[in-house]
Amino acid sequence: MFIFKNAWISIKRNKGRNILIGIIILIIACACTITLAIKNTAVDLIQSYKSAYDKEVTIGFNRENMMKDFDPSQEEGRTNARERFDNIASYTISDVEKFADSKYIDSYYYTYGVGLNGNNIEKAEIESNNDMPNGFGHGKGNNFSTTDFTLTGYSSLDAMSEFINGTYTMNEITDNAWDVAFDGNYVFINQELADYNELHLNDKIQLKDDDGNTYEFEIIGIFKENEEEGQTMSMFSNSANALVTNANAVNSIVSGNENLKGDLYPTFIIDSYDHVEKLQDEFYEKGLDENFVLQSNEELALSGVSSIQNINSFATTFLILTLIIGGVVLFVINMINIRERKYEIGVLRTIGISKLKLTMQFVSELAMVAVVALILGAGIGAVSSKGISNSLLANEINSSNERVEEIGKNFGNDGGMPNRGDRGEMRGKGMPVVQAYDSIDAVVDIKVLVELLGIGLSLVLVSSIASMVSIQRFSPLTILKERS
Amino acid sequence: MMANKKKENSPKNILLSIQNASYRYSDAVADDYALKDISFDFESGKIYAIRGRSGSGKTTLLSLISGLEKCSEGEIIFDGKSLKDMNLDKYRNSDIGIVFQSYNLLPFMTAAENIILSMDANGLKIKNKKEKAIELMEKVGLKDGFADRKVLRLSGGEQQRVAIARSLSYNPKMIIADEPTGNLDKQTESEILDIFQKLAHEENKCVIIVTHSQNVCDSADVVFDLKKVKEK
Structure with a gap:
């Protein structure tokens, strides 16, 4: 009680200095509240976006x-x-x-691809030499580029990513298609190939390998490839000659012919x-x-929140800088404070106040000012954090868009990034992508307040080091002699 | 050492005993002692004057007695206990009261607040501390009206009285004063000495005064001459 009473008297006595300290802590608290709110919300958004993948x-x-x-x-x-x-x-x-x-590993699936020629069908007339579907053609030992068709076998529905992500949609399908799709020689073919060869559901197609072995498949579905917006009509479908079957069918073809090499692409769903x-x-x-x-696919999983990640990094850097600068300023003010109050320390030590009590008094003074400043700072920060965070995010998205346009201009395209045909929109190092979020609801919650309290107490303790050390070192008699 | 004994109390009621105490500053060379091999006993109910030339070690002796410094050699026994074994902060805020030449009051506080601060440091549990402070001020000759005055608005004599009142706030057994009348005129010096006389002879306190003043030495029961010790 004596400590707090004395601390309160000292605060009232040194109003100017304590108001200055209060303003500095208020600014630090305000900045910390905003940055912590942004940071925590950004981390949550990134986590939720990642978990969606x-x-x-x-x-x-x-x-x-x-x-x-x-x-x-x-x-x-x-x-x-x-x-x-x-x-x-x-x-x-x-x-x-x-x-x-x-x-x-939580689960897994795979695709198994092999290149074959047509026996009773012809490949669709397309203008490109490259007729491979997305995701193929970069494996070891594939011979797709020399064959008419690519037969891709999926191990399960999970593996059929083109259908899941909407690249392909089914136009026609037999009643029992999904009952038999993953076992036996059944295929889904592209509408263009069907039109080109006048094929219909339940028709049978024959494929052959280079050794002359033939394989018969029944058509159980016809799909089309969805063209991306902005793609010109002169562009051909990438998947016209892609045949979709099950992995077992491809495996039986590949394992029965040692000259035939298939491409196996497993995907493992992991826990972290x-x-x-x-x-x-x-x-x-x-x-x-x-x-x-x-x-x-971590990079891909985070690509939609790159602006929020940038904001998060900015918030972290800003927080660290604020704390370092604020801590140094408070430390210096405290050091000056101690020098000015040397005589007081000497008198108090002489009348028998212990070093510990005296140190606690000085820390309490700063803590009292800090608590008031932290409350005010948290309030101001809570009010302004949403607006500031959204403004920062908007700037970040604008600058991303400007970068896209600039790169687009380099390719002679004023409308943005060029499309690279079969490889889709150009993405890669430094290439901004469409953002998943255009606003960030930076909320000051209990977590932010607890973190702020921790930061405040740490700042008080760090900046009180000057007074702690000085009180330990001061000799009361020497101080009083100097004064005399 | 040499002491001029003016009065004898029998039987002896020794409160403080200095036993072969020596003190050397931490940065001093091997044999350069500020005080060497001092032994003396201080009894309750007496005024002691310690005099000596500048540099004779008066203030050093006072800081050893008041527990602000520790003996390099020898020891000091207070009320049967060695200061080495005592909590010196507790010793200073309950067993002894210290009065300085330059008063050492906190200038931003009132006279009463300075006294109450000392009571708080002692942990004294009384209901009305201000009333007690006023009572102590009256005891040293200050009227009620001084209580709420900032100490900087008081004269030197008045400040010294406040300092004495502060030293009495927790009723210590011993008062240690360092040149308490050094900044005061003859009249005020005499009044302050009267206070010390009363404290020693009426309230049975041991009063130790470090001084240059002949008046102080004359009013003391025992004079301890550090100059003579050194010369000897």
């Missing part, structure tokens, strides 16, 4: 490993790289099943992006060739 990992080539010691100017180097590429041990469906037996590296090590232990690596 399945956490997926796929197997891709470790290009860095493969290009090691590769010297394109030397014939030997080129040969070595080719040999290394040919010697990579591929994986099979049973390998994938083995990999999937992991505590980090943090486990990708551990999972990769586990895959290596289970026999995955080290020329493969696991690739997650």
Whole structure:
């Protein structure tokens, strides 16, 4: 009680200094409230956006490993790289099943693709040499580019990402299509191919490999590819010659002909992006060739919230800078305060007030001012955080859009990013994407207030270090002698 | 050491005993002692004057007695306990009262507030501390009207009386005063000395005064001459 009473007397006595300290803490509290509200809300938004995506990992080539010691100017180097590429041990469906037996994996699916020629059908006349559907053509050993058709087998409905994301929609389908789709020789074909060859539901098509083996499939559905807005009518469908079946059908074709190589693309749904590296090590232990690596969709999952991430980073940096500058200013003010009150300390020590009590008095003085300033700062911050955060986000989105337009102009397109045909909209390093959120509801909740209280108390303690050290070091007699 | 004993109390009622105390500043060379091998006993109910030339160690002795410094060698026993074993903050705010030449009052407080501050430091639990402060001020010759005055508006003599009242606020057994009349005129000096006389002889307190003043030495029961000790 004595400590608080004395602290209160000192606060009243040094009104000017304490008002100055209060204003500084108020500014810090206000800035911290706003940045904490933005930061916490941004983190929640990012988390919820990430959770809306399945956490997926796929197997891709470790290009860095493969290009090691590769010297394109030397014939030997080129040969070595080719040999290394040919010697990579591929994986099979049973390998994938083995990999999937992991505590980090919730579920998995895969697509199995193979290139075949038509026996009783002709490929659709398209102007491009590249007739591969999205997601194909970058695997090892595929021979799609030399064949008429790509037969893609899916392991389950989950694997049919083109239908899930709306790239393909079914035009016609037999009554029992989904009952038989994942077992047996059934296909879904593109409307363009159907029109071109005058094919209908329940018709049978024949495909053949280079060795002359033929495979018959019954048409159980006809789909169309949805063109993206802005695509010109002269553009052809990417999937005209894509045939969709089940993975078992493709597996039976590939396993029955050793000259035929299929492309197997497994996708594993994992519990956390943090486990990708551990999972990769586990895959290596289970026999995955080290020329493969696991690739997650984390970057894609975050692409829609890049502006919010930028705001989050800005808020974090601003918070740290505010605390450092505020802490230093408060520390200096406290140091001056202590020097000015040396005599008072000497008198109080002489009349028997312990160093601990005296230190507590000085800390209490600052804490009392800080509590009032923190309450006011939190109030002002709560009122202004939503407006400021939305203004920051709007600026960030505007600058993203301006970057898109600038890059678009570089390609001679005033309307924004050019479309790269089969590879979709150009995205990549530094390329902004459409934002998932155009506003951020930065709320000052109990979490923000607790964090603010923690910051406030830490600031008080850090800036009181000057008084703590000085009180420990001051000799009351020396102080009073100096005064005399 | 040499002491001029003017009065004898029998039997001896020793409150404070200095036993072979020496003090050397931390930055001093090996044999450069500010005080060396001092031994003396202080009894309740007496006034002691410690005199000596500047640099003779008067203030050092006072700071050892008041627990503001610790002996380099030897020890000081208060009421049967070594200061080494005591909480010196507690010792200063309950067992002894200290009065300085320059009063050492807090200028931003009133006379009463300075006294109440000392009561608070002691943890004294009384209902009306201001009333007690006024009572103490009256005891040292200050009227009620002084209580609410800022100490800077008081004269030197009045400030010294407030300082004495502050030192009495928790009824200590011993009063230690460092040149308490050094800044005062003869008349005021005499009045202050009367207060110390009463405290020693009527309230049985041990009063130790460090001084240059012959008047103070004359009014003391025992004079402890540090100058003579050093010369000896």
